[in-house]
Amino acid sequence: MGEQETWGIEVKGISRKFGNTIALKDLNFKIPWGEKFALLGPNGAGKSTTLKLLTGLLKPNSGEVKIGGTDPSTEKARSIMGYLPEDATPYQMLSVRENLEYIGALRQVENVKEATDNLMDFFDLGEYEKAKVGKLSRGTTQKLALALSIIHKPKILLLDEPLNYLDIPTQEKVITLLNSLSITSLVSTHIMSVASRLTKNVIMLSRGVILWEGSMDTLRKLGETEEPIESIVARMMTGAR
């Protein structure tokens, strides 16, 4: 297996500014195929910016991003990548089914109707089939957004606060689903319990730089006996300020 095939996601020395504000500074990390990573950090750490750079929606000022060995703006990278932004809003004027079928068609999903039916069943969206998205509750919209991000069965999934707004049964369903998929994933979240249930590895960001990187187990071992993981993370992040 060549270097290109080893890594699902590669980030090499990326920096990104917004005006005079440095959002990310010389960020480096690699995620092997099939591994699940959490992106942790306080507000303004650069988590969402990192995901946007990985999707190709933003370009870095310097450095390089590779998705499956290629630039994220290539057709190949787009076809293997799924993305869910924070507070995602699908097409407001389309119904739930229309949103799914439309994106399914854009992504050239083989059997769009079947894929749509399966996802609507899984996320209990059947009763909202004809409902305009603009009229849905935030929780139902989030279910649809999740469904849209995985309709093409991506090999790499980038999720920004995926469990926001979801009720507890749906949260459990989504956690089970994401854990069952053999994919490479990077989940940005504030919530440690979400990170620890969805991933086994952590990249901790603070003020645009990587503060710590390693496995969830190693992170736990950094604390005192019985110290909650949230407390360890909080201590590390506070120390970085």
Next chain:
Amino acid sequence: MHGKLLKFLLYTRFSKPLLAVTALMIAFCCVFGTSVMNNNLLASAIFQNLGVGITILMLVSAVFSKGLIIMKSDRTYLLTLPIEKKELALNLFIAQIVAFFITNIFLYGMLIPFILATGGISYIMLPIDLIALTLLICSISVVASGLSKKMKIALGIFLISWTSSALWGFPFAPSSIFTGNMLYGSIVLVISAILSTAMALRELSNVEFKTMESLVRATSLDVKKIRTFDGMSPFGAVFFLNFSALKFSKSINKKSTLRNQINSIKLSWVMVVSCILGVVYVLLLPQIDATIGYMVITFLPVVLLYLVCFIYQRGMTKERAWLAFTSMDPMRYFRYISAAKALSLVTLFLPFVIANVVLSFLGFQSAITTIIPLLITIPCSATLTLYWATITNPVQFKEEAPTTPTQINLKQILTVIPFFGFFIIVMISVLLPIAGIIAAAVTLGLTLFLSYNRYPWRTFVEKLTENGYV
């Protein structure tokens, strides 16, 4: 309380750059209008007819509008304050009048020299007429918001007939101030404004929470018929979604929930109207005076261009970057959308193209010169307008962020600039066939260049994402 409330409402609705640009706009319109008026009598007549056209557009828009504009911040903060609803409604109405007055200055600005050129009482009546027109438009929007759809259609037809009657010399119409009947037109306009404002105030004086809900229209929760994209190619899906309907985006307030909303009109319905208008156009034109006939033929593409630019200004504001641009290359996506929109315009204009071909056989030689602008220049201008608006103002309606017609910033004002350019290009294209061919070639070339150039779309996505519209 009235003063403070009104001050607050005005401050939340108008920006300083807008007021500065309004002043510049008035100056430009007066200079431009005067020079055109002095140099070309035919152009003067066309501009006068433009006044009637804009009045029809504004009145009909008012009939189908949603009454009082209430912004998201109003709902979150203002409506929760212990302010009497009648007082609130009245002040919202006044703020809306100011907003529409500024809009009217932009719309009617270039006509001011032509009205003043009629001399006599026009100097006194012009400001009164502009205020009366604004009151009429605002009050109709409040009064009509409570009417049923059928009643609105009936009122719309009545207003179109009444306002357009000025074109045939009827002096007792609100638009006859533009066609040389300043005195009668002003009297009719002022009386209509007083009556409609009284009706609107009566409506507003009874306002309670429930009535405020009825001032804004409820929208359906479901789509009427689900469109299926199963088995379609990416091009097929984008084309199907964008070809079949003309979309107008706007903000509405429904009960206590504010939403940005896209109103779609099925292309098939618009085609029916377009065909009927095409037939009426062919039948009526030979009956009227040849000079007026020439003006109508020349003026038609300009009216259509006006509508096109109005529709396409916000063409990309409902796109979803995280869905569309992570599924497809932004340039390709835009190319598909603009192709669909341009072809829907060609389809829409086809009855007028056929009508103009028929008219050219009936002796109206000038009719043939409108064909190239209708089939190429205007559809391409729509694409270029869409491009310009997208690049200069990369904004999206993520959820609920309504704006009043005048709550815009300087960048948004810039998006209007190409409209004036296209307006002049289309006018010249109709008057000079050779220039028309060159204009069509240039607009088509530019459209193709933008449709196959990755860089601007890369920049658009970048700007959109930087602004937080993912």
